[in-house]
Each structure stands twice: as structure tokens, then as C-alpha cells.
Amino acid sequence: MVDVAVERKSAASAPRVRKRAGLRTALKRKSTAAFLMTLPLILLILLLVIYPAFYSLHLATLNKSMQRFVGLGNFQFLFTRETFWLVVQQSCIFAITAVIFKALIGFVVAHFVHNIPAKGQRKWRGMLLVPWVIPPAMSTLAWLWLFDPSYSAFNYLLAGIGVDRIPWTGETGWARFSVILVNIWVGAPFFMIMYLASLKSVPDQLYEAAAIDGANWWQRIWYVTLPMMRNIIAITTLFSLIVTFANFDIVRILTAGGPLDRTHIFATWAFRIGIEGGDIPLGASVSLFMIPILAIAAVFILRDINKRGNEA
Amino acid sequence: MKQHANIDVQAMYPAGQAPKADAWTTDNFLKAAEACHKGGVPFGIGLGETSDSVDTVGAFFLAFGAEVVNGKGDVVVKNDNVRQVLEFYKKLMAFLPSDAPAWDDGSNNRWLVSGKGALIMNPPSAWAVAKRDAPQIAEQCWTHGFPVGPKGRFAPYLPYFWTAWNFGKNKPAAKSLLTHLSQPAAVEKLVAASGGYDLPAFEKLTTLKTWAEESPPKGTLYHYPNPHNHQKLSISAAGAPPKIAQQIYTQATLTKMCVRYYRGEAMEATLAWAQGELEGFMRS
Numbered sequence: 001m002v003d004v005a006v007e008r009k010s011a012a013s014a015p016r017v018r019k020r021a022g023l024r025t026a027l028k029r030k031s032t033a034a035f036l037m038t039l040p041l042i043l044l045i046l047l048l049v050i051y052p053a054f055y056s057l058h059l060a061t062l063n064k065s066m067q068r069f070v071g072l073g074n075f076q077f078l079f080t081r082e083t084f085w086l087v088v089q090q091s092c093i094f095a096i097t098a099v100i101f102k103a104l105i106g107f108v109v110a111h112f113v114h115n116i117p118a119k120g121q122r123k124w125r126g127m128l129l130v131p132w133v134i135p136p137a138m139s140t141l142a143w144l145w146l147f148d149p150s151y152s153a154f155n156y157l158l159a160g161i162g163v164d165r166i167p168w169t170g171e172t173g174w175a176r177f178s179v180i181l182v183n184i185w186v187g188a189p190f191f192m193i194m195y196l197a198s199l200k201s202v203p204d205q206l207y208e209a210a211a212i213d214g215a216n217w218w219q220r221i222w223y224v225t226l227p228m229m230r231n232i233i234a235i236t237t238l239f240s241l242i243v244t245f246a247n248f249d250i251v252r253i254l255t256a257g258g259p260l261d262r263t264h265i266f267a268t269w270a271f272r273i274g275i276e277g278g279d280i281p282l283g284a285s286v287s288l289f290m291i292p293i294l295a296i297a298a299v300f301i302l303r304d305i306n307k308r309g310n311e312a
Numbered sequence: 313m314k315q316h317a318n319i320d321v322q323a324m325y326p327a328g329q330a331p332k333a334d335a336w337t338t339d340n341f342l343k344a345a346e347a348c349h350k351g352g353v354p355f356g357i358g359l360g361e362t363s364d365s366v367d368t369v370g371a372f373f374l375a376f377g378a379e380v381v382n383g384k385g386d387v388v389v390k391n392d393n394v395r396q397v398l399e400f401y402k403k404l405m406a407f408l409p410s411d412a413p414a415w416d417d418g419s420n421n422r423w424l425v426s427g428k429g430a431l432i433m434n435p436p437s438a439w440a441v442a443k444r445d446a447p448q449i450a451e452q453c454w455t456h457g458f459p460v461g462p463k464g465r466f467a468p469y470l471p472y473f474w475t476a477w478n479f480g481k482n483k484p485a486a487k488s489l490l491t492h493l494s495q496p497a498a499v500e501k502l503v504a505a506s507g508g509y510d511l512p513a514f515e516k517l518t519t520l521k522t523w524a525e526e527s528p529p530k531g532t533l534y535h536y537p538n539p540h541n542h543q544k545l546s547i548s549a550a551g552a553p554p555k556i557a558q559q560i561y562t563q564a565t566l567t568k569m570c571v572r573y574y575r576g577e578a579m580e581a582t583l584a585w586a587q588g589e590l591e592g593f594m595r596s
Contacts, residue, residue, distance in 0.1 A: 063596065081588075081592060082588060150426040151426065167414065168414075169414035170410055170411025170414040171411070175414065256360075256361060257361070258360055258413060259360070259413035260413065260575075277563065278558065282595070
């Protein structure tokens with residue numbers, strides 16, 4: 001009806017009408033609606049991620065008192081610091097070890113849960129997700145008490161079987177083990193649930209065909225399950241690698257980077273230098289250093305996914 | 313300590329009287345640490361990166377005259393006093409819990425309250441917790457001074473200040489409040505409210521009745537505010553220019569030096585590492 005009314009108006013109003021009709025058409029388009037629906041999130045990301053990211057780029061180019069432009073001077077300074085290279089090494093050890101174990105445990109547990117009859121499966125899924133659902137800052141506090149020098153529950157149990165108390169967070173090796181263990185505990189359920197969803201989407205006919213061909217358990221995993229899960233494994237690994245690399249709360253609460261900086265990772269060391277040490281430009285430079293490392297990992301992992309997509 | 317090391321801290325620091333602690337030296341401190349370790353109640357001194365650990369190590373560095381950066385901002389870490397204090401800490405650490413390098417500000421409190429340790433280096437907050445949760449432990453606590461080293465007797469000190477915002481809308485009222493809170497009568501009430509834990513920033517207000525009367529045991533806090541100026545109060549690494557001292561404090565450079573050396577690093581390697589760190593703190 002509106003269109004008819006517009007028809008009767010003068011020729012001068014025609015562009016406005018076209019414009020209004022164009023707007024309506026645009027709004028009817030799925031892509032426009034999708035964009036509008038995601039707009040609040042985009043704005044949030046712009047405000048909380050993009051702006052701080054660019055601001056930290058700006059900060060990283062300033063001197064300690066933030067009064068003078070020093071270009072890449074902060075990065076040059078970092079490259080001369082022994083602790084910086086220690087942090088690079090530790091961040092890689094922390095993230096890679098934790099992600100490998102999270103993926104392995106998630107894969108195994110997902111299979112166990114997948115094989116539980118549907119009736120009781122929901123209960124198990126819920127229970128297994130608990131470590132992932134609890135805010136890590138809270139659960140890590142509980143772990144901190146389990147590792148406590150005076151009241152460690154683990155040491156109490158070990159003493160019961162005649163084993164010496166372990167300095168969980170006091171010795172370099174044990175401290176690294178402890179932070180990685182807690183990270184695995186928190187993150188493995190995420191892998192489990194992603195792998196479980198992926199397992200459920202593998203058509204049963206493929207397993208039936210494999211069984212008819214005489215495939216054993218291992219061959220079914222290797223030739224059916226894994227190829228069908230490849231993309232989800234790659235994406236989950238990348239996502240987890242990014243999150244683990246940028247981890248802060250677990251290390252901060254459990255060891256605060258100690259002993260002797262041997263558990264510091266990028267985020268905790270950036271906080272120590274930038275916020276606690278009052279050298280914000282250097283802290284910003286440390287945190288920005290994560291970007292090239294993660295970008296390289298992302299390129300490799302996503303390139304592989306594209307390749308497979310094209311093959312398909 | 314009396315039982316295992318034959319050192320009576322109550323006699324050395326009697327309530328209501330000046331300390332008689334000439335024999336409370338770093339050497340005897342070490343002997344006491346060894347005896348208590350053998351007795352199954354080791355000293356609980358943190359070597360982590362939080363303020364209790366940093367404050368304690370800072371006081372010991374001063375007791376040995378160990379300066380890492382001088383007042384002009386020059387790195388002077390490679391000196392014999394530093395070597396001496398590192399040797400001292402190496403001996404001491406052998407008698408401390410093995411995870412002392414991971415301790416935070418709560419660890420030493422828990423160590424004392426758990427009844428596993430003979431001594432901690434802390435304000436009487438651990439005693440206050442023990443008074444509430446483990447009275448039998450609190451009854452055995454006595455707050456006393458630091459041992460004297462070759463260059464004197466130092467104790468940690470962390471001053472905090474009250475301030476009013478420059479842009480505040482009612483600055484006269486803020487100033488009036490601060491003036492009121494700084495009067496002796498108000499200070500006395502604040503000290504009483506904190507159970508003797510808070511120390512006023514006034515040299516002459518160190519003999520308030522709270523510290524004399526708090527118990528158990530009565531007089532346990534008498535020497536906490538340093539009423540006889542028995543020891544010099546100091547902030548860890550404060551000899552260096554403020555911007556560098558702040559970095560030394562925040563990065564816990566002194567405790568890290570002790571731990572590195574204790575864990576088998578060569579003395580010169582530890583000093584070289586420290587020199588590199590300290591030079592990094594000179595950034596402007």
C-alpha cells in the first residue's frame with residue numbers, strides 16, 4: 001500500500017522512496033539482520049578489545065615515564081633481558097604441554113562419555129564440565145590450599161604412605177607441574193565437550209562399513225574417527241592455545257610467577273612489570289609479544305583447515 | 313626457641329623494659345635456626361616475592377651493610393658485604409622449609425598458627441589469628457626485635473599515608489578529619505581498635521597501653537613499636553634512588569639473589585645476574 005501511495009507523489013520524492021524501499025530490502029536481507037544482531041557484540045569487542053589493543057600498541061612505543069616516543073626501543077630492551085627469554089620459553093612450555101594433555105584427556109573422556117548409555121550420559125556430561133564452569137580464580141584458590149606449605153592435603157596423604165612432603169610451588173619443576181596440572185584440570189572439559197559433539201556427528205554407517213571391512217578398534221579410530229574430527233580438533237586446539245598462552249589467573253594465584261620467575265608467562269610477567277612495577281610501556285610490550293607467536297600458530301592451523309575444506 | 317636453642321626471647325625483650333639483646337646476633341640467630349630445625353620446629357621465613365619476604369631480606373641486607381645500588385644510582389652489587397649476606401642466607405635457608413621461596417604473606421602466618429614453626433618474621437597479625445583460632449599457640453608468642461648484624465640492627469618498616477584528593481570538594485573537612493585522626497587520643501583509639509597491629513607514624517607514640525597490656529601472654533606486643541629505638545626501621549632497598557628501589561622491591565631482587573645462590577649458582581654468577589637486573593631498572 002505504501003508503494004502505491006508513493007507512486008502518486010511527485011517525481012522529486014522518487015529517490016527518497018527508492019531509498020526507503022532499499023532500506024527495507026536491506027533489512028530483509030539475512031546478512032543485514034545478522035549484522036544488526038551481532039552489532040552489540042561488535043561494539044563490545046571494539047570497546048574492550050580493539051581499542052585497548054591499539055592503545056597498548058601506542059603505550060609500547062613510549063618511554064617508562066610515558067612522556068617520550070621511543071619507537072621499538074622497549075622491544076629492543078626486552079630482547080636484552082634474560083628474564084624475557086625465560087618467559088618466552090616458559091609460555092611455550094606451559095601452553096603446548098597443557099594443550100596436548102587437555103586434548104588427549106578430552107579425547108579419551110569424550111569416548112568414555114560417548115559410550116555411556118544415553119540415559120545416564122547427561123549426568124556425566126554435567127559433572128565433567130564442573131571444572132570448566134567454575135571461575136578459574138575460585139578453583140585455583142582451592143588448588144592453592146591443596147598445595148599449601150603448611151596444610152597441603154596432598155602432602156598429608158603422601159605422609160600417610162610414608163612419602164616426603166613435596167614443595168609443590170617451591171621448586172621450579174614442581175611449580176611448573178602444578179600450574180600446568182591446574183590448567184589441564186580447568187581446560188580438559190572444554191575439549192571433552194567439543195570432541196563429544198564431534199563424535200556424535202560421525203555417521204554410524206562409517207563404523208558399520210569399517211566393521212564389515214574387518215577394521216579393529218584402533219583402525220576405526222585412525223581411519224574413521226580422527227579424520228572426521230580433524231577440523232574440530234584443529235579449531236579447538238587453536239582456540240585453547242590462544243587462551244592458554246594468554247592465561248593469567250591460574251599462574252597469578254598459584255605461584256605469582258615464582259619461584260625465581262620460573263613459572264611466569266607473558267600475562268603474569270606483563271602484570272608484574274607494568275602494573276606492579278609501574279613500567280606500563282614495558283608491560284604493554286611484553287603482552288604484545290604474544291601476538292606474533294599466536295599469529296604464526298593460527299596461520300599454520302587455519303591453513304590446514306582451508307586445505308581440507310578445498311579437498312572436500 | 314627456649315626449648316630447642318636455649319634462647320629466651322622474653323628475657324631479651326622484657327615487657328616494660330629496654331631490650332637486653334646484645335647476644336641476639338645474626339650468628340646466634342643462625343644457631344637458633346639450626347637448633348629449632350633439628351627440634352622439628354623450623355623458623356618460617358619466606359623467600360618469595362611478596363612484602364614479608366622482601367622486607368625481611370632487606371633488613372638482613374642492611375644488617376650486613378649490603379648495598380646493591382648506592383644513593384647516586386650506581387650499581388654496586390659486587391661487594392663483599394653482599395657476598396657475606398648471601399653466605400648468611402645460604403646457611404639460614406638450609407634450616408627453613410624447602411618451599412620458603414614460594415611463600416606469600418599468608419604462608420608464614422599459617423606456619424606459626426599450625427604450630428610447626430618456632431619463629432616467623434612478621435608483625436603480630438599471626439599472633440592475632442592464633443589468639444582467635446589457636447590460643448595455645450598465641451600464649452607462646454612473643455614479639456621481639458631483629459638480630460644485630462656486622463653493620464647494625466635493622467627492622468622492616470612500611471609507612472602508609474593518609475591523603476586528600478587535590479580536586480576534593482571539601483578539602484577543609486578532609487584536613488580537619490586527618491588532623492583529628494592524628495591527635496594522640498585518636499591514635500590511641502585506632503591502635504586499640506587494631507589490637508596493636510597498626511603502628512602510628514609518630515616517633516613518640518610508641519608506648520601506648522595497648523601494646524603494654526595486650527595478651528596472652530601479657531606484654532607480648534610491648535616491643536613491637538620499637539619503644540626504645542632498639543633497631544633502625546628501614547624499607548627494603550631504600551638506600552637506592554626511589555625509582556630503582558621500587559623496582560628492587562617489586563621484583564624481589566634481593567630474595568631472588570639469596571634463592572639463586574642457595575640453589576647452587578656460583579656467587580659471581582648470582583652477582584652478575586643481579587647486576588644485569590639492576591641495570592635494567594635504570595630505565596627512564
